[in-house]
Amino acid sequence: MQQQFSATDAALSGFRLVREHLKTVGVWAVLMTIASLIVSIATIKLAGPQMAAMMELSAEPSTDPQATLKAMEGMGPLFLFSALYSLVIYSILLAGVNRLVLRPHDSAGAHLRLGADELRQAAVLVLVNLILLAAYFGLVIVAGVGIGIAVAVGGSAAGVLLGLLLGLGVLAAMIFLAVRLSFAGALTFDTGKVSIRDSWALTKGRFWPLLGSYFVAMVLAFVVYALLLVIIAVIGATLGGGISAMADAFNPDMSSLATFFTPAGIVRTLFSGTLSILVLLIVFAPAPTIYAQLRGRDVSETFG
Template sequence: MSKFSASDAAFSGFRLVRENLKTVAIWAGLMTVLSILSNTVAIQFFGPKLGAFLNYISDNSSPDPDELMRRMADLAPMMLWSLPYSLLVNGVIFAALNRLVLRHQDSRLAYLRLGMDEVRQAAVWLLASLVLMGVLFLGSALSGFLAGLGGPTGAFLALLCAVGSLGAMVYLAVRLSFASAATFETGRITLFRSLPETKGQFWPLLGAYLLAGVMSVIVILLIWMIVYAIGLVASGDFAATGKMMRADTSSLKAYFTPAGIVQALFSGVFSVLTTLIVFGPAPSIYRELKEGRAGGSADGGW
């Protein structure tokens, strides 16, 4: 069985960033533009409701469930609109990520395309999300049913079911983590057929993904600390710095301020960095394992 180093794999996303700075800068710029455009559309049609919802969340540490659901229902049309947008963006960015790792020489247009590879990536991510959400939903429903039985036994069984459903979701997420890379490589939507690729690799993969996730959080926090430090030096007021970094989405006039543009800029940078650091290990490990089974070696680059 081919093996890999979980610790080395966890840092493969950082290597992708370091070795492809120009590409990362282009992706970050594109994501910034898309963030501004999507926010503009959302504010144009849902600005007041979106602003009220965000203010309610930020001002209430324990929001009322009924009021929260009512405010979310007001934003349902925006959520429906954002679904195809998110699928399109995910399809493009994950196809680009797989192309960067698996076809590194195909670097024209900074690995960005808009074709069937992107459509297949959007489809496989939608299918994987539906499967994982389905597992969690079934577990929650069964847990609620068991809790309804009452008594210590019912509560204990409900707890076991909840923990089991979370464990099953994590297990499936890890086992299906090569679906995106396999889909890109084969040119066919591959979900459960990618399971053999992760057979016997669950714990190393889980360790690599957890470490990558932790490192991603650390990087984001460090960037925010630097930004807040700069804002604090410039304004001399910590509270004002916090407000400066939170864009006002109540109207387009309020959004298109230095704070709104800064927030959109960092949103694009964070999105690209998170994608590379958190999701970069999966195709990198996939490539390493495939080359190990084939007796090949890496050709220098990602």
């Protein structure tokens, strides 16, 4: 008989982690705020003019591809910096989430480290994303061939209909693959070795409850994100700039330090760490929580 888990409890595990580990979450939020501030300044310094050009192009009804490519010139260092930053930050934070759930007693340094566990999480992130990317391009190529055949045989109407169906099929296949690989991080952290294939085996026969849990978590994360963004916008507008300043919270102007650090921009920066960490916990806590339940672990120390 398969070990069972509560999809609803798992979906709410991020909120429970915040409640039971409030001090740890606070430390993470402060560190993430500092990191976000550094990245914002680096982004403006590396590609402020290009960001301004991109914002102008995005405001136009139709964009010339040549103009877009020209605006992106010189943004290579920024893309490289962003990729490395994301890999390092998410490796550390995802290892921290797994540590909170699977090793709650290992609390030194607010459950954050920079060692072998984090390196393995980085490897998992790279491998899983490469698998998803390869699968996506493979499915798109197959879909493109199918649409081409349908247009040749049945005309444009048949091509459009088949294109819609195949598009939905590609989306469904990508969701299925992502769910089946969702235990890779927890398995790797728990076993101490990079483990992708074992996630496929452990999620077998559990796709729908897993999908339900992850979907609820995503919806909750979106609600929290939207509410906090509105609060940030209102506070920023109150401090200066009026209603027009509220747009800064949703679409910050990163063309220069002066345009970025408006009253609304400062408020957004101060709250950015809290916002990021809350969304991270809500979205990523369910997978290790479900994994722990399937392994028969006692998570009372984690969730009280």
